[in-house]
Amino acid sequence: MKHLFKPSTFKWILTLLILLVLIKLVWFAVEMKWLPASGVEHTQESGGKSLYYRVKLTPNEAPAPVKKAPVQSKRPAGSIRDITLLAIYNASDATVITVSYKGKTKVLSKGDEINGFVLEGAGSTYATFSKNAKTYKVDLVKGKHNGKGRNSIQNSNVPSVSIPSGKAEGEITDAGDHKIIDRTLLDHYAKNMDDIYKNIGIAEVRDGRNLKGFKITFVRKGSPFAKLGVKRDDIIKSINGQEINSYNAAFNMYKNIQNVENVTLVIQRGKEEMELEYEIN
Incomplete structure (x- = not known):
């Protein structure tokens, strides 16, 4: 029978194994007696500084309420x-x-x-x-x-008998060749047009279909119109050189009467044509 190992080699290997077991036993005894039960961990210091942010999730104080200016309703222009x-x-x-x-x-x-x-x-x-x-x-x-x-x-040719809506203030003064009219009278009759027709009546004068002027049908006694110098049956032909051949022409003069200082009234009295001069102040 042939041996796999030589007796000397087998003996050397066995001796080495026994030696390793002894070394292991000695190290185990030293570890149990002198080394700490827990291991030592190595920590590495870092020179960096941790970053953090402060977040205010719930404010301690509520924000002051914003006062809204009261909305004022403005009256529309015009x-x-x-x-x-x-x-x-x-x-x-x-x-x-x-x-x-x-x-x-x-x-x-x-x-x-x-x-x-x-x-x-x-x-x-x-x-x-x-x-x-x-x-x-x-x-x-x-x-x-x-x-x-x-x-x-x-529009009516029949005299009105109604009482005037208010007393007209202001005077008409006879200055000889002309008459002076207080401007407050114009203001009164501008605001009270019906008072005109309660104190003086007018009617159309036509030649066929054409309007030639306005005829005075009556003048109330004691009224300011009685002091103007006009009489019943006078026909008003023009005012300040403008022929009164339509209602528009007549009322255009009436609209602007408050802006004038002098008025020249051309009338026909019977067969005579004459001028009446007025000063407004």
């Missing part, structure tokens, strides 16, 4: 409510009204504009205006006797 209708005159070829706007009295004929509103026409107790393709109606309101009333003026 309101129809700013126009007060004082008087109306309707004729065959003219519509004339008297209005009060911002404390001032104005006379308007059809097509005239005030406060952005254009006069389109008038009925017996109202006037119609247009603005931006819309139509507006203003009623004739007049507070005289009972606080609030309605009145309108229609």
Whole structure:
């Protein structure tokens, strides 16, 4: 029988194994007696600094409430409510009204504009205006006797017997070759057009279909018109050189009368034509 190892080699290997076992036993005894039960961990210091952010999730104080300025409703510019209708005159070829706007009295004929509103026409107790393709109606309101009333003026040749709506202030002074008219009278009759027709009557004078002037049918005794020097049956031909051959011509003069200082009235009395001079102050 052939041996795999020599006896000497086997003996050397066995001796080496025994030696390793002894070394292991010695190391185990030393470890149990002197080394700590827990291992030592190596920590490496870092020179960097941790970054952090402070986040305020719930504020300690509530923000102060923001006070909103009160919204004030502004009256729209160009309101129809700013126009007060004082008087109306309707004729065959003219519509004339008297209005009060911002404390001032104005006379308007059809097509005239005030406060952005254009006069389109008038009925017996109202006037119609247009603005931006819309139509507006203003009623004739007049507070005289009972606080609030309605009145309108229609073309008529019949004298009125109504009591004037208010006493006209101002005087007419005879200066010889002319008469001096207090301007406050014009202001009164501009605001009270119906008082004109209660104190003086007029009628058309026509030659066929053409209007030639206006004939005075009556003058109320004691009225300011009686002091103007005009008489019944006088025919008014022109005012300040402008022929009065239409209602529009007559009321154009009436509209501008507050802006003039002198008036020349041409009348026909019987077969005589004469001039009446007036100064307004």
